[in-house]
Amino acid sequence: MLLELLQETAVAPTSSQQARQHLRALGLRPTRQRVEMFLLMHSLGATHFGASDMHQWLLKRGNPVALATVYNNLKEFVEAGLLRRVSFSSAQAIFDTNIKPHHHIIDSSGLIIDTDAVDYVLKKNFPNRYGQEIVCVEITITVRSPDLHGAGKADRNGDE
Ligand SMILES: [Zn+2]
Secondary structure (H helix, E strand, C coil), X not given: CHHHHHHXXXXXXXXXXHHHHHHHHCCCCCCHHHHXXXXXXXXHCCCEEEHHHXXXXXXXXXXXXXXXXXXXXXXXXXXXXXXXXXXXXXXXXXXXXXXXXXXXXXXXXXXXXXXXXXXXXXXXXXXXXXCCCCCCCCCEEECCCCCHHHHHXXXXXXXC
16 A cells, blocks of 8 residues: 555655755754655655555665664654654554544554544543543544455356
């Protein structure tokens, strides 16, 4: 999914020079891989990906780099506040370019969608009996999409 998105991505909105300056300002040495990763993240907007997605993309762009290096760079980006690491039920670490608090909808295909739709309702109905203040509300909603392959199978069955 991410790779398809990347292939459709045109020009990154940030130049390499700006990326290097930004990384330096955050105390990160602007290595070639970090600059590439930074530019990629900014060209994608709000999205979610695993270290292996980023690794595959870098390889396709002709940047041979070890998966461990990609993962370490992503971890440093998280520590610098450029990315968030989000916890879902999958074993793979997922990184989120949207660093503001928000909720997620996870489709059965693995697609992760940001949403803020439930935030207002939850805050309005919070039982504030002891003067607590909601600092952050984050919900993950897991959904199952219609099985498109199953629909095709039904058609084939109808032909018999
Ligand atoms: Zn998100």
